[in-house]
Amino acid sequence: MEDQLDVEVRDGAPAAPRKRQARGERRIAEILAAAARVLAAQGYERTTTNAIAAEAGISPGSLYQYFRNKDEITAELAATYAAGLRAAHDAAFDLADVAHLSPGETIDRVIDPILAFNLANPGFKALHARPDMPPGLAAAARPIHEALLGRVIGLLGTRFPQRSAVELNLAAQLMIQVFQASMPSITAAEPADRPVIVTEVKRMLSAYLKELAGR
Template sequence: MTGTTVPRRRQARGELRMAQILDASAVVFARAGYEKATTVAIAAEAGISPGSLYQFFANKEALAQALADRFVTQLRAAHQEAFDEAHFTGVPLDALLDRMVDPIVAFNVANPGFKALFARPDMPAGLADAARPIQSALLTRTEAMIGARAPGLPAAERSRTARVAIQIFQAMVPLVVAAEGAERAALVRELKRALHGYLAADIA
């Protein structure tokens, strides 16, 4: 056994424990709200003692910031996968919607606490602001997709179409996340059908 093996194992265990604590934080923040959530409740959700939690995170604020950073990183990756500019043109609208909708739906299904956490009025402004640049980028990328598919569409109409399409998506996401199995798959199909019906006139 080399001298570096034990530290690496400890590091791997530490990273796993931090991930477990952040998973638990997402559950507790979404369930109780930021103000009412406690590190004791988060530790209990993670199945560890509060003392073990404090080995990794100094307080609730540090937990919330780390969770916000993780959500933003994962959401950015989902957006990058969804908005691959190589697929903006030359594919049917149905195929384009599959490529755009599926990664972002998968993110929301994997992180059910995301919207519950960041949409809560008791969330500190600094943390709530963390996701705003990503949401702004979503609008920009949606506008770019519409512009690529319909280059003659005026800029104001392109922006309006993008904003409405995003609202349709966001309105359906809670239904998709709350469902399971065949019903979730059916709701994803309905989401794509709604987007197709709205977008087809401009970008088919």
């Protein structure tokens, strides 16, 4: 059976059982993908291990061979999201020429990788956009959000070196809040309608950059 455990033998004595590596990793990935779909559809509180198992096409008993409960599943999923979001931020802020880009070009270069991540991971919002995020998930997300704030401040500082640290911090926080507030509308929109919403959000942020430049 695919979920069968192997036993390593070390120095003539059996070691602790371990799942077959390739099959185990594939099954874990399937469970996490199923959990993301259920979270996106039902939200965190209504998501259950039984629903995740059903979505993954396995029995609850098979699921429990890999995760003891929903919290373990969501913690693993949150770690996966964190790695993906860091990569999206790396792509978004790879802007060596930011001082020479127009406001619109800057917003496009920053927004597009982060937006693509959010659209590709519908379960992300169910975990990280919750006002009552569990302490463990909140602690895992905090360094990522702090790093994002620092990167936006750095970007604005490069474009507007005459601005004070207080002004840059406030501007960065406002821009992040506007973008985050728009994400539910963007992700919930029909694919045909989404570009219109994205364009309007980008226009708002670009206009704010222009206003900062003109002060």
